[in-house]
Amino acid sequence: MSLQSGHTMPQSSAMPPPSWHACVRSSDVDVHASAQPQWSLNYDQLSPGRFDGQIELVQLPGLRMIREGANCKVRQRGQIGRGHYGLAMVLEQDSEAIFNGQRLSTESIMIGRGEELDLLTPAHSELxxxxxxxxxxxxxxQSMYQKPLSAWIEEQIVVQASTASARHLDKMHRRILGLLSSSPELLNDPVTLIQLRDAILIEWIEAIPSQVDTSELRRVEARKKVVDRACECMLAHSDQPLSTLDVCSRIGTSPRKLDYCFNDVLGISPKRYLRLVRLNGVRRDLKSRAHEARVKVQDVAARWGFWHLSEFSRDYSAQFGELPSQTLRNAQG
Structure with a gap:
């Protein structure tokens, strides 16, 4: 991981200074997730290859700007602050991005409470x-529209911006991030920071269409609930992976519906998704247990239901670009 910033980025356990700017580049999906202070995020790498991610963050009074990209397909879940709301766009995507079970185009705006982030971004995308x-x-x-926040702001929803609005938001982000990178002394100027903050937030609000349709949300939420229950069930038995029929009987659905819901909400079959999540679980365990005496790759793999070591090592290497023994050695070193 490399860090470049006008101000030192705060650690997640510490209170942040009023304003700061940071750039982080990482070759590990978990480092990438943890590089965003005061947020609690979990990233699973869903496409094969050695991970390469970049994040640029600017903390302004009451608002954080983010620009993020990665070369791998990733599912990110977690919290980005209670009492906060997120607005975001995936600008570049080779395939579909999915937010809370809703498909995104390059002009879609995701809007939602900070407590319930669930976003799948494709490989080589930028957000x-x-x-x-x-x-x-x-x-x-209230100041802009002379009325309280709309009720739909409490939902996790996708709306469509105009092409002009999407391009303008992209240019404004680039301009403000570039300005604070080249002139970090502005982070100590309260008047400028408030002006920048209000300008970027106004542009995001104005990019939201005047009419927001929430009629499809209940159907989307029902499909996502099936996926969430299935994932919870599967991960509760990660050392002895359940068959599709076992999962269906435990959550009360049919194999056809389970497969449909997974492909619709995550763009992947339940069997394939479980295997990828288990591989990510092995990787995290290898890194977190590296300090333990006599920790062995085969023991950690077995905890996640991988009993054939040669097959597991082949799949692990294809997914993460290194052998599990290399992951363990790197963590120990």
Whole structure:
């Protein structure tokens, strides 16, 4: 991981200074996830290859700007702040991105509460977004429209921006991030920071269409609930992976519906998804247990239901670009 910043980025356990700017490049999906302070995120790498990710963050009063990209397909889940709301766009995508079970185009805006992030981004994609405190968003919304925040803001929803709005948001993000990177002294100028913050938030709000349709949300949520229950069931038995029929009988659905829901919500079959999540689980365990005496790859693999070591090593190497023994040695070193 490399870090370049105008101000030192705060550690996740510490209170952040009022404003800061940071750039992080990492070759590990877990380092990538943890490089975003005060947020609790879990990333699973779903496409094969050695991970390469970049994040640029700017913390302004009441608002955080983010620009993020990675060469691998990733599912990210977790929290980006209670009492906060996120607005984001996936600008570049070779295949479909999915937010809370809803498909995204390059002009889609994701909007949702900070407590329930669930986003799948394709390989070689780039995302821009802001995370804003409720009080700030509500006050600016009231000032702009002379009415309280719309009720749909409490949902996890996708809306369509215009092509011009999407391009303008991209240019504004690039301009502000470039300005604060080249002139870090501006981070100590309260007046400039408030002006920048309000300008970027106003552009995001104005990019939202005047009419927001929530009629499909209940159907999307029902499919996602099936996926979430199946994932919980499968991961509760990660050392002895359940068959599709076992999962279906435990959560009360049919194999056809389970497969449909997974492909619709995650773009992948349940069997394939479980195997990838288990491989990610082995990788995390190898790194977290590297300090233990006599830890062995085969023991960690067995905890995640991989009993054939040669087959497991082949799949692990294809997924992460290194052997599991290399992961363990790197963590120990």
């Amino acid at each position: 821009i977004g802001v995370v804003v405190e409720h009080e700030l968003l509500a006050a600016l919304w």
